[in-house]
Amino acid sequence: MINNIAVLKFGGTSVKNIGRIRHVCELVNKRRREGPVLVVVSAMGDTTDYLVKLAGQAAAEPDKRELDLLLSTGEQISITLVSMVLRTMGVAARSFTAYQVGIFTESIHNKARIVDIKTDTLSKAFEENDVVVVAGFQGVTTGGEITTLGRGGSDTTAVALAAAVGAPVCDIYTDVDGIFTADPNLVRSARRLPRISYEEVVEMARLGAQVIHPRAVELARQHRVVVRVRNTFKPDDQGTIIDGGEQMEIYRTVSGVAVDKEQASVAIVEVPDRPGIAAKIMRAVADQNIVIDMIMQAFHPKSGLNNITFTVARTDLKPTIAVLNQLKDELGATEVEADQDIAKVSLIGAGMVHQPGIAARLFSVLGEAGINIKMIATSEMKLTCVVSRAEADRAAQLIHDAFELGAP
């Protein structure tokens, strides 16, 4: 394989019309002066939504295999336009679909995982061209069927290609400046992080996920691909580097505060304390394809009764309540309670596990401000409090200040 290929990925908003595509191509044209460039693009703007809508008109539950063949046209359109525009700039460029490259996936439709990437087509393409444009989000099975990778697909394609060609870095160009210590819309002093570890990005959930999909980060972590998140419209900015964190300053205990207002909590109240009860509840919910996030079990020794509380996506609240109401009598519980007025506020940091007292400091900050904590969850590098939704932004601001995240 040719050495030193730069991998650049551009999302749908970066290529949503020909004007934007032209901007992207100017950026690519500059970069290719330093060496060969592999460009990965998503479908233009709303193309995928439009195709999904068409499929929805065709069938209430569109056949998954046909849906993939349909959706893959979105990226096929954008790669050809990018290549055409590059060629008007005198750049030797060629576009390739995933099946043309040989991005092989599992035989699972709508959410296939990449199994293998052939590099002979790419090698040949780079012998004849300075820029090779590859369709993100799609793959092909060994049987020749077109698959799509599901959510975060284009990011995943870019990282996988970077790993396959041994690229020193994978640039994910998007419409934000990088990964921040908090949502700049909520916390004024939020600061772009110049560097962050794979693990921290994943823990940052939505804060990181609006920039790069956790699945792509996980792939990057496995293959030690250095990822750089950059703003398409500020090409000189350095963005945020995501890597193994080996060279990170030891003093940076915490790296960001994330707020998630898309959850609701459900409680099943006064369940007799018998073994296997929690598992039964969780399985019934999971059977409906509902993902459970935080779980809390509170045991009252006096009554011998449990309250089991957990959070789910707000959109899953109705079916969750339905499942629990069905189970209620069988379990001997007295009630099912739902709370939509919640938000998760999380403090994330790779160094947290080595630093005692972080949790105490966080709780006291919230306590002094009169903010009631409804639930708590902890992991190695994340500390999450559930608070009233109305207080979430203020809580994030207070935590951001208390841990001096705005200071460089």
Next chain:
Amino acid sequence: MINNIAVLKFGGTSVKNIGRIRHVCELVNKRRREGPVLVVVSAMGDTTDYLVKLAGQAAAEPDKRELDLLLSTGEQISITLVSMVLRTMGVAARSFTAYQVGIFTESIHNKARIVDIKTDTLSKAFEENDVVVVAGFQGVTTGGEITTLGRGGSDTTAVALAAAVGAPVCDIYTDVDGIFTADPNLVRSARRLPRISYEEVVEMARLGAQVIHPRAVELARQHRVVVRVRNTFKPDDQGTIIDGGEQMEIYRTVSGVAVDKEQASVAIVEVPDRPGIAAKIMRAVADQNIVIDMIMQAFHPKSGLNNITFTVARTDLKPTIAVLNQLKDELGATEVEADQDIAKVSLIGAGMVHQPGIAARLFSVLGEAGINIKMIATSEMKLTCVVSRAEADRAAQLIHDAFELGAP
């Protein structure tokens, strides 16, 4: 290969939205009760125009290879939607792109010709499905590059597939009832022809071409594929059968009258009669990619001068005049004259060559009606008169009546 596969082709207007696709699928669903069905579809309605427009925004002259990869998405979208809708009707259906099937073409972009069609994928597909939906208009080179077939591409795909699978008949579903003895909008007594030969359809030019592309007819002729042109929206109508004409009634000398108002004539006046002059003129025009239709050379023995007159598409008139003006002095001609006020009226019939007197009858019909004939051209099964544009429709009506084409 599985026997007795019906090949059904649907054009862009037949699948222009999901409602129409549903209608097409109901028709296919009925047909598959009689046996396996191979469906060929074009891109939905204006999709190809939209993609061409996008390409035009990307580059003044879009790269041809990239353009093919772009345009091929149009049919890829329509085949998946047709397959999805068929599946909602409980039909075992699967869609395939040209590269998935193995429709191999020359390595020429935008107008590739089909070289070979593999049938193993199709055989396998028909083992598992009752209906196989294949993208028209597209192909693949042995090197894995996507090509498109150019004008008449989807018709050509359908006929080629019919030949490859040995289908007894290839149904071209469109938005007209079949091939008529004249344009029903011009000649009220125009009648649908139940049967016509390959050669006559080609000679009918626009009259036939608005129904099926001459290229597909020529392919059908070569491979002796019986083609049936039918109206998608009148599925019980029998349309027009196009075949070798072996069983045609001997008495049907003439089969139709065609009018073409899209031509203009150009004359280069008083050219000295030297060998090679006509060739020189024709080559100069052809070098501009302008197609010359009728050519007439009139020699005046007295002066030893020639007038050379020919017709071109009206859209090519300007560049044609420019070329001739450049040549004028070199040739020693006195003038270049153009006439936009013309129309071609043609009488077509496979039996014409065996029937003397047809031309005389036609000329006298026009002469009696006071219609002046500006140019005449004849071929084995076609007799064309150039008349004033304003008189073309009346001429067609008179000829249609005189030859009793409206009578069954």
